[in-house]
Amino acid sequence: MILITGGLGFIGTHTTRALLDLGESCVLVQRRPAEVPAAFAAEAGERLFVEQADVADERALLEIGDRHKITGIMHLAGSMPWPAGAYEPIEHTERAVRSLLTLFRAARAWQVRRLGLASTIGVYAGITADGPLGEDLPLTMSAPHVIPRFKKIGELLADHLNEVLDDVEAVSYRIGGIWGPLGHNPDPFFPAPQLVHAAARGTEPDLSALMGETRMENGLDVCYVKDCGRALALLQTAGRLRHRTYNVASGRITTNRDLIAAIRKLVPGARVDLPEGRAPGPVDNALDITRLREDTGFEPPYDTERGVAEYLEWLRAGNER
Incomplete structure (x- = not known):
């Protein structure tokens, strides 16, 4: 146990x-x-x-x-x-x-x-x-x-x-x-939850809780x-x-542009715009998950679009987060 x-x-x-x-x-x-x-x-x-x-x-x-x-x-x-x-x-x-x-x-x-x-x-x-x-x-x-x-x-x-x-x-x-059902919204470190919640509700995202500026080309190794x-x-x-x-982690960078593209594919007209370019700051690096793969056989089956689709369905079913 x-x-x-x-x-x-x-x-x-x-x-x-x-x-x-x-x-x-x-x-x-x-x-x-x-x-x-x-x-x-x-x-x-x-x-x-x-x-x-x-x-x-x-x-x-x-x-x-x-x-x-x-x-x-x-x-x-x-x-x-x-x-x-x-x-x-x-x-x-x-x-x-x-x-x-x-x-x-x-x-x-x-x-x-x-x-x-x-x-x-x-x-x-x-x-x-x-x-x-x-x-x-x-x-x-x-x-x-x-x-x-x-x-x-x-x-x-x-x-x-x-x-x-x-x-x-x-x-x-x-x-x-980490993002997805039961997650933190707002999240102070990356905007994925705020953007998906806004798309599910038909509102504009409130990004005021983020610790720093974020733009389209900023990204992070996010894992569903x-x-x-x-x-x-x-x-x-x-x-x-x-x-x-x-x-x-997922072993790859997901940019805000990637996330917004997935949202708009599933929710045409979603009001999830961000400024173009990349906000100043450190280079976005993925995490190397070679050890995880070799010792457990793990491969992440959720890509960005699949994660967004499931999270949207969860929120639309009446779940608050």
Whole structure:
């Protein structure tokens, strides 16, 4: 049984579905009370369970292992001071680091071999490179946002514990820009959700939440969320992994022009214009997913048009995000 923190979140929900489809059982850990969603009703109580616990609370987390036989852990909830201002700053930082260490303690207590840790494409910020970004590139010491900042801290702690522990395999998953059903709207990093939502509603997109200017030729390695969930499930269940860090992405750049072209093909007349050209900033690099492909056989089946079509159908069916 795979324990997933944040298993009812955006990426977590799709990863859970992918694991269930692979024949795994899952226990989803949420800090707040939560019910099993209707989408998991068929597996609830047999192959899927929801437990309430704060990951920073070691006792509460370890008690879950008394009720379920945990064979793997996926930490998708994140160990970072988020949302900003939720606690006093030093206390919030301490909770973030403690939650990560608590998962290592749980892995050892339950004799779990693989602990998967969600990281982010944001750890590559500040790197200047030609071509796709590989996992062996040296990272900078700085980060423009609290999320990649603490993901770097988490990766360093995991690397250290991998060296000194011989009974836990910690693997960091550097996840690209993810979009699709249940996603964040507005998204501060790329405009895909805002553009698709606007097309579904027949409105103009509100891009005010974006952290920087974006134009037609700006792009990102974005991965449809179902592809992301399947890739994470394959990494977590692989019999043998040869590395301790994996990029989880599509392996290609999707520009805003590509996205808008797909939207307009499906929704003629959609009001999703952006300024021409490319906004100043770093070169757009794809993530190299060679490791992911070689060790799991993963290939992303969703191209931009297929992703847009499914997301539009989801929103038009009455789903809010």
